[in-house]
Amino acid sequence: MRTAPAALLDARHIEKHFGGVAALAGVSLTIRRNEIYGLIGPNGAGKTTLFNVLTGLYEPDGGRFEFDGINLVGLKPHNVVGHGIARTFQNTRLFGNMTALENVMVGRHVRTHAGALGAILRGRRTMAEESGIRRRARELLDYVGIARHSHALSKNLSYGDQRRLEIARALATEPKLLALDEPAAGMNATETAELRGLLIKIRDDEVTILLIEHDVKLVMGLCDRVAVLDYGKKIAEGEPVAVKNDPEVIRAYLGGALP
Amino acid sequence: MIEALAQMRRHPAALWVAVVLVAAALLVLPFVLASVGTAWVRITNLAILFIFLSLGLNIVVGFAGLLDLGYIAFYAVGAYTYALLASPHFGLHLPFWIILPIGAALACLFGVLLGAPTLKLRGDYLAIVTLGFGEIVRIFLNNLSQPVNLTNGPQGVTLIDPFTIGHFSFARSETFLGLTFSGPIKYYYLLMLVLLAVIVINVRLEDSRIGRAWIAIREDEVAAQAMGINTRNIKLLAFAMGASFGGIAGGMFSAMQGFISPESFVLVESIMVVSMVVLGGMGNIGGVVIGALLLSFVPEVLRYTVEPVQRAVFGRMLIEPEVIRMLLFGLALVLMMLYRPAGIWPSKTRKREFAEQD
Numbered sequence: 001m002r003t004a005p006a007a008l009l010d011a012r013h014i015e016k017h018f019g020g021v022a023a024l025a026g027v028s029l030t031i032r033r034n035e036i037y038g039l040i041g042p043n044g045a046g047k048t049t050l051f052n053v054l055t056g057l058y059e060p061d062g063g064r065f066e067f068d069g070i071n072l073v074g075l076k077p078h079n080v081v082g083h084g085i086a087r088t089f090q091n092t093r094l095f096g097n098m099t100a101l102e103n104v105m106v107g108r109h110v111r112t113h114a115g116a117l118g119a120i121l122r123g124r125r126t127m128a129e130e131s132g133i134r135r136r137a138r139e140l141l142d143y144v145g146i147a148r149h150s151h152a153l154s155k156n157l158s159y160g161d162q163r164r165l166e167i168a169r170a171l172a173t174e175p176k177l178l179a180l181d182e183p184a185a186g187m188n189a190t191e192t193a194e195l196r197g198l199l200i201k202i203r204d205d206e207v208t209i210l211l212i213e214h215d216v217k218l219v220m221g222l223c224d225r226v227a228v229l230d231y232g233k234k235i236a237e238g239e240p241v242a243v244k245n246d247p248e249v250i251r252a253y254l255g256g257a258l259p
Numbered sequence: 260m261i262e263a264l265a266q267m268r269r270h271p272a273a274l275w276v277a278v279v280l281v282a283a284a285l286l287v288l289p290f291v292l293a294s295v296g297t298a299w300v301r302i303t304n305l306a307i308l309f310i311f312l313s314l315g316l317n318i319v320v321g322f323a324g325l326l327d328l329g330y331i332a333f334y335a336v337g338a339y340t341y342a343l344l345a346s347p348h349f350g351l352h353l354p355f356w357i358i359l360p361i362g363a364a365l366a367c368l369f370g371v372l373l374g375a376p377t378l379k380l381r382g383d384y385l386a387i388v389t390l391g392f393g394e395i396v397r398i399f400l401n402n403l404s405q406p407v408n409l410t411n412g413p414q415g416v417t418l419i420d421p422f423t424i425g426h427f428s429f430a431r432s433e434t435f436l437g438l439t440f441s442g443p444i445k446y447y448y449l450l451m452l453v454l455l456a457v458i459v460i461n462v463r464l465e466d467s468r469i470g471r472a473w474i475a476i477r478e479d480e481v482a483a484q485a486m487g488i489n490t491r492n493i494k495l496l497a498f499a500m501g502a503s504f505g506g507i508a509g510g511m512f513s514a515m516q517g518f519i520s521p522e523s524f525v526l527v528e529s530i531m532v533v534s535m536v537v538l539g540g541m542g543n544i545g546g547v548v549i550g551a552l553l554l555s556f557v558p559e560v561l562r563y564t565v566e567p568v569q570r571a572v573f574g575r576m577l578i579e580p581e582v583i584r585m586l587l588f589g590l591a592l593v594l595m596m597l598y599r600p601a602g603i604w605p606s607k608t609r610k611r612e613f614a615e616q617d
Contacts, residue, residue: 055485081487093485095478097606098471106475110487112468116496119467120460126467133468173487 015062023049025232036209038223045229056080086175088166096155104137107172140168160191179210289444300443306555307450313535313551315504321542323497324477326386329393333502335524337362337509342416355422366506367499374498400521415520540602
């Protein structure tokens with residue numbers, strides 16, 4: 001269902017300074033529903049900073065953004081998740097001493113309600129919720145293809161499986177927008193191909209994806225639209241092919257125009 | 260031991276037999292101890308109180324990963340609440356089932372008071388602040404005899420009521436079916452009941468949405484926030500729950516001893532409880548129970564054995580029992596941390612052992 005290009009996320013002139021450095025100098029972008037939106041740029045371009053602003057980790061110094069028609073600026077990270085933006089981290093941040101299954105179960109936190117009293121009394125509602133959490137977590141491990149590792153401690157998983165687990169954990173929060181910070185970093189060619197398949201599957205299940213990635217080949221082949229950041233500014237946006245041939249982009253990446 | 264447990268899981272009948280045997284042993288235990296000396300029943304009762312404390316602290320330190328070095332303050336709050344509401348000091352003699360909840364609630368309030376300003380702190384910094392908090396509470400107890408005599412200062416509160424239900428007093432000796440139920444033995448059974456409840460509560464909390472949130476915060480606070488966990492509230496809940504356990508333990512301590520003074524709530528006691536949690540295995544309920552039992556009993560056993568052993572070996576006393584006791588105790592802690600840094604029974608091994616079942 002990809003009819004009218006209704007914007008899911010609409011960010012305007014986002015600014016973020018660290019001391020005198022402008023990490024984001026007025027970045028605007030719109031992400032449409034059910035697309036894979038790529039965000040690329042050289043190191044230090046401000047990609048992760050933008051991520052952190054959108055997920056509530058940083059408060060922007062200027063600008064505003066609306067997600068699904070609601071202004072999320074100033075909300076804490078745990079509230080942002082509630083509105084439907086889930087994320088993964090550049091250096092995976094799993095709960096290392098919890099099993100894969102438990103990691104995903106934590107992801108259900110934002111959509112469940114049992115409190116301490118419920119936990120102690122174990123009433124019918126709490127138990128039903130708990131078994132729902134467990135069931136959904138199993139489904140998601142299966143969905144990302146690591147069901148066989150359900151009971152392994154997440155710190156003992158292979159690098160690629162940790163990345164998948166992080167995606168499963170983020171999906172457990174029932175996001176409308178899944179923001180992935182370099183999910184293919186450190187993956188080999190096979191793993192990257194599998195990841196690509198997974199991301200397409202997620203998009204087809206109607207979760208919009210915002211993707212930061214260094215693997216240009218992956219981004220170009222996968223994304224519906226791409227934006228390029230350089231020194232905190234968006235220097236290009238559009239279809240992958242158009243962006244790839246944009247002279248500004250080539251200058252940013254290679255330091256000058258090709259002959 | 261873990262494999263034996265895994266075996267038992269597969270055979271429910273064997274599990275029940277084991278439970279019945281352990282229960283029977285625990286029922287008979289106080290009479291065996293009493294035949295050695297009533298002191299040992301008292302020591303056992305204190306050890307159970309320390310299990311309460313360790314399990315309470317385990318919520319804060321073991322689950323949520325917040326190092327609290329002032330935990331004994333909550334024990335003090337519970338103990339003084341009971342002492343002041345059930346002693347001649349104010350002439351109040353409320354029944355224990357009213358005071359214990361009040362003590363737990365007050366300790367809970369103190370837990371939140373400590374937790375709220377320290378939410379941004381972690382690790383060493385949090386440890387320092389909580390250490391200070393524990394000392395502040397103790398110093399207040401020491402000095403609140405003026406201008407209004409609230410706590411009776413260093414002399415402490417005496418003649419504290421024992422637990423009574425109607426005409427049944429936990430302090431009196433009674434003979435029933437030819438067995439002598441002394442005061443400590445009665446308390447032992449009461450403590451065992453409460454211990455059962457405390458363990459069930461802890462196990463249930465750990466394996467719940469809240470328990471997972473605590474552990475998630477311990478593992479990675481930023482990721483926990485990204486999962487929608489309100490880290491502020493969930494941390495405060497950990498402080499509050501842990502503190503309530505301490506408050507209840509304090510109230511029972513007060514009633515059992517009949518006398519309390521600020522000296523019972525010094526820093527060393529806090530450190531002792533932390534040691535129990537760390538030594539046993541942070542975050543694992545079974546490990547914490549073992550840690551509390553070991554650190555409660557080993558010093559006592561040493562107290563009674565160091566002197567006879569020296570006389571037997573050297574013919575006379577070379578080193579004072581008190582000195583060698585702490586020396587061996589310290590050595591044991593150092594060796595433990597060197598060779599089993601995760602504790603005697605670390606968290607999670609259990610889960611890995613049972614991985615295939617679920």
